[in-house]
Amino acid sequence: MAKDKKLVSEITSMDEDFAQWYTDICKKAELVEYTSVKGCMVIRPYGYAIWENMQRILDGMFKATGHENVCMPMFIPESLLQKEKDHVEGFAPEVAWVTHGGNEKLEDRLCVRPTSETLFCEHYANIVHSYRDLPKLYNQWVSVVRWEKTTRPFLRSREFLWQEGHTIHATAQEAVEETERMLNVYADFCEGSLAMPVVKGKKTDSDKFAGAESTYAIEALMHDGKALQAGTSHYFGDGFAKAFDIQYTDKENKRVYPHQTSWGVTTRLIGAVIMTHGDNSGLVLPPAVAPVQAVIVPIAQHKEGVLEKAGEMFEKLKALGIRVKLDDSDNSPGWKFAEYEMKGVPLRIEIGPKDIEAGQCVVAARYNGEKQTVSIGNDFAELGELVTRMLDKDIPQGMFAKAAENRANRTYACTTLDEITKALEEKGDGFVKAMWCGEEACEDEVKEKTGVGSRCIPFEQEQLSDKCVCCGKPAKCMVYWGKAY
């Protein structure tokens, strides 16, 4: 068969070359395609459908916590970007500049938003006047541009899709609570919907967002032992409000500055899913975000009754709300098995003449390869129950446990720099837990001597020792260290 030539070609083994394995999956699972603009990619239907599922779930969580969607312009005048000193210093070196509109040169050049704090501040200055106008809990789903030098699909691209929440509150306490609330929403989403364990914590001062008073983050460990920042939530205090002259009249009729936050996750989460769950056969998708949750592959489909039975099964599963696909194309079952393994479809259901005779079918889970036989009966009731339970519970829990085990095996508690170096050498890259005195000099020295940078100060602290792993002076906290994407 002509199409069998397109038989899923082998991908690079992840143990041999993890970076190439990653790129192979991005291309061969048809998630992305390159374009003639460096660092900008096409997100193909299969990749975009994963993002749509992430969006739908997250958007529901945002709305359930009282947030509303808005849409700001994509352009920021240079003069507006410059209003908050730290912010412009952080972003100006990496923005794309629009200098001409049509044939005319612009007086004030415009940057394509790298993030939208300045635009939200300008808007808040217009619409926030009284304590009655607070809080504003806004979010937008857009793309942003950062002129990165080295780029990789999903992980670091010049344009990427994201959501950015921007909120403004009467008090510092409310704003801090919001910052923490949204970090928890992100963590719940990553652990619940993406089956990806994360560490919640605070960034060190050197790693804060440009203009933030404090930055919280969730950090995940990829299969190769490198850390990936999966979401951030920033508390701004009243710094932006002062820079943009946002004031409101409080209940005592005084003019005061409100407090702000912002928080975001990006299409990088698709990269996180690939590198957390993927294997040498391709992508492995968590059911909650899989475009196809179960694929039915008929065996010997030319034989009488096979396609008919497969069709009935399809209708039954679809009626249960499952994203199911029946592949009755003329490709061979072997080709189909490899194709849907590459694409990470959580469940494969095989049904052939012998199965039908025995009143059963075979259900195979992608993440662990386990197969089981299940009765199809007259109405597929038992199958429907099994598939629903596996998609909702068994598979996400199993995937989470597998990822958590990998992380546990690659998390090293160390009390000296030598221990760090040794652990990384012997066991490979991973999270290092070690005490820190709080000084930036030690943070830098740890990175210089061992190669791992601070990822975050986790909310769940442990007392590994009372001394800084670097200088030996009294420790202030335990830090997660790692090499980062």
Add this chain to the structure above:
Amino acid sequence: MAKDKKLVSEITSMDEDFAQWYTDICKKAELVEYTSVKGCMVIRPYGYAIWENMQRILDGMFKATGHENVCMPMFIPESLLQKEKDHVEGFAPEVAWVTHGGNEKLEDRLCVRPTSETLFCEHYANIVHSYRDLPKLYNQWVSVVRWEKTTRPFLRSREFLWQEGHTIHATAQEAVEETERMLNVYADFCEGSLAMPVVKGKKTDSDKFAGAESTYAIEALMHDGKALQAGTSHYFGDGFAKAFDIQYTDKENKRVYPHQTSWGVTTRLIGAVIMTHGDNSGLVLPPAVAPVQAVIVPIAQHKEGVLEKAGEMFEKLKALGIRVKLDDSDNSPGWKFAEYEMKGVPLRIEIGPKDIEAGQCVVAARYNGEKQTVSIGNDFAELGELVTRMLDKDIPQGMFAKAAENRANRTYACTTLDEITKALEEKGDGFVKAMWCGEEACEDEVKEKTGVGSRCIPFEQEQLSDKCVCCGKPAKCMVYWGKAY
């Protein structure tokens, strides 16, 4: 009460100054806010929620007709934009140019997409090889930029939100069918979900999309008698395929060019809704896209039992899937009435102590102001049925009939230029139906002498006479003429 000062201020009367009336609604219904970038606006939560509803309905219609969503980059290299001659001529004068990334000057400057034909073509050239790869039925929801000189919220802005469908087919016939199919989807959406009657037709050659072989459009008539192009669908033939060297191997193993289409609707539809249904009290929203479909306003809410009953009513209507809001704020009922009229909420439900005593409530429809009393019984069953029926059927049908009547009153069949001039002078702006010989010279002359340009050649033709309204030579078709937004 302090907040009562914010009592909905009067808006300009539409009869006095339609343009100002429009702007007043955009601002006072909190749909948009201006920014410091000319022609770029903030779409506020209430405006964006209308767009989200439009998106959800349209996206469902696109998926039901086999389309998949993708996401292309926002940047197009100048060299890529230049590949199709007519296309670049049409768009280059009105694009925004990125010339610098970070601190570096770009070798090939990038335009911010004004539309994405060129990007889709580049992608199709990469992924279409065989007849087995066809068709590709892609769509994306993004924003685009066109450097317009005069701008108005929703109607004409430098950045606007839209969807752009881009499809590629093995044969011309398939592509033409797709072009027509999507025009019909747009018309069904406008008439069914927006209660806005549209004329389906073909653009004259002078009005085609840059690079298209033919452009179809739906044209609507606004309340002031001006026409608004509400959606377009383009057939490209194989012109783009040739310019971008997209070829596929057909079943006879020959290399041939595929045929393409594109189609789009924008946030302009929000402007169309405002100007089709709005009145001197503000916005009037069709229930299908209204962020709030019904608002419950308690009367004398401090009296015992009122808020309790209103709360029960809210829960009941919410459980029926209605987007319902209970306003128990301390603003006066009068303020609330005016506020929700301004915001165009389709139904208002009033409930006060006397109503509760009589076991009833009052339901008022926004579009015609009619009130009716309905029993609330123990379980609000009758109210639930009434509200559902009004939102699903009575209101959209009533709004459609009202808009269709306005259009009928403002549609003038004319057989001479003098008749056109006279009709417009006596009855005001509107659609003119008149015969045309097909020559561009006559099209221009009609516009010059009467002020109305060709809107479209409607699919539903009438034989008003056998002579061109302008030159008197044999007519080829009837054309809709009008002044356009």
